Amino acid sequence: MKKQAFRQLLSITAILLYTCILSCKSGEKLYNKGRYDEAVTTFVKKLQRKPQDATATRMLPDAYKQALLVREDRVNEYLRSNNQLKWENIRNEYRALQTLYNAIHSSPAALKLVQPKDYRDAITGAQENAAEMRYDRGMALLDKGDKASARQAYDEFGAALKLIPNYRDTKQRRDEAYQMGVINVVVSEIEVRSPYYQFSADQFRDYLVRNLQQRNINQFVQFYDERVVRNGNLRPDEYIELRFFDFVVGQTYVDRIQRDVSKEIVVGTTKDSIGKEFNIYKTVKATLYITKKTVVSKGLLDYRITNTGNGQLLRTDRIPGSYTWLNQFGTFKGDERALSDEDKQLMGGRDMPPPPPTDLFMEFTRPIYDQLARDLQSFYNRI
Template sequence: MSSCRSGEKLYNKGKYDDAVAAFVKKLQRRPQDATALRLLPEAYQQSQRLHEDRVNGFLRSNNQLKWESVRNEYRAMQRLYDLIHSAPAALQVVTPKDYRDAITGALENAAENRYDRGIALMNKGDKASARQAYEEFGAALKLVSNYRDAKNMMEEAFQAGIVHVVVSEIDVRSPYFQFSADQFRDYLVRTLQQRSINRFVVFHDERYARNENIQPDEYISLRFMDFVVGQTFVDRLQRDVQKEIVTGTTKDTSGKVINIYTTVKATLFITKKTVVSKGLLDYQITDTYNGKILRTDRIPGSYTWLNQFGTYRGDQRALSEEDKKQIGGRDELPPPPQDLFVEFTRPIYDQLERDLRSFYSRI
């Protein structure tokens, strides 16, 4: 009873596909249900009319992808065909139309349309169009597997759409830091290659590209500028501290116990040594065909190595907890300059990688 009531509601609301499904479900359980037998033919007829009107509207339109919409309408009707065939009682009152041939024809037309769009894009001869063509040939194959030579054309479009990006060797003023700069560049190239930022972007180390005669489409130049490694600052602090502490008790004239206070003193000697390394990385992305600068920026980075040690003279009881934290330790040598160079370039590397991933993900 509930299936028929819901079927009638769906029918009255114009939801004919759902109404057909509800009536068929009812007839699967109760083949003699009068309401389902009466309304199913009308619901199917209305559904068929609605879908075929949509098909005619699509066919009259100028939409280049209209055959995919036509395919969807035919598939909706074919689902009703299969559904009605699942209930013998439904077949007694409705003879559904088989749309399999219509679906096949629509798929062929849709695939042909996608293929033709891909060919037209390839004929433009630019990389952006080749990348769009790759998607069109892929869409044709999804519609009809092994459609013509779409698979070969898809591979051709992929190769034509690739952007070869060469990352330059890094210009460093001091040869002392060249090895660290080369490590920076090598790690950047490997990371960009492994991240799969964009299927159409291939990153190359400049030396590799030169050896393999790879013609870059874009060139990323890198140069460290205005960098200082190992600038040392020493702060020496001497501070007197004192504190009143209880050293005993006594009684006043009334017999009340009172504390005896004594002032204790000490002198803190704190040495704070900092070694600062900082610099800028200048990078620029250039289109090698027309010389146009696509992006340029300067990224700052810094690293401060800190060594603090201290001692005191006097009464330890005068020291606060904070004072105690500052004493101890020993004078230590800072890391080697190459290590300091690596440390200040870490935040630069992180920012540069984010910039390049963002830029090339949009190609």
């Protein structure tokens, strides 16, 4: 029992020794590859476990020095550049150096070897400069006065707020940029040639507007019902005109079909002279009288998107839609055994009235609606 415990102790010791050697080697490899940040972190972790480790003690100071040189050289390069967003890159470099500062402070042994530089003030200064640059870029875009620039300004103000929440009056400016950049789209009322279908056409338009609003296709595009706009003070930027063209609802076709059917069936068995059994077949016949009633509804929807400011036609298209209602039923004369299973189902049917015209109208416009919604989503996603 003691020998087994001793062997387990030796095994654990060997594993720890191997891990120690591997850790030192990996830190040294990282250093030799110029990955100084990772080398520093690896040496610090090693010193947390073994404060007297020779390799980590020897190499940590130089690894930190090299990491410092590399990062600060990058900072100086950014400072000399004309890149307006350089302060965000500088902040990232300072943050990386601060991470090394925090790592070294987590190990008393590492802190005895290296006195790391605290970059908290440098990070704050870089963030303030970065936020100021984003804010200034947003204001310059806002001053252009056009919608596309206002949308870009909105993004710049948003970036400034991510850097420093509540920076100056950035929230107010971002809201202003949104109001300037948003495109208000009004969907027209739909006129149909028959007042009987006006309610269905209004349902089509209402559902379309609600769906477009709920989809939130683009944060800078808002859809409105023309009736709502007429009673308010909203000034539309674009107008979607909808018109059903050349539609037919409830066009009925009746076909009467007479068809003869036959089938061989087994009616018994018999035996031959040597006693072998055979089936006795008989041909049964019937005549089917089938009525096929088809009700077709179809039409086209024209839509036009117009810029209300200059009257420019932005997009136009025509979308077809159709719906076919079918009912079949029948009777037969003759032997029922001649009928197939499909024939029997027809015989079980009955003459049924088609749906009311308003329902047929909604059915043939359903594929039109789906295509129109996809078209509008694709069109307004471009903004």
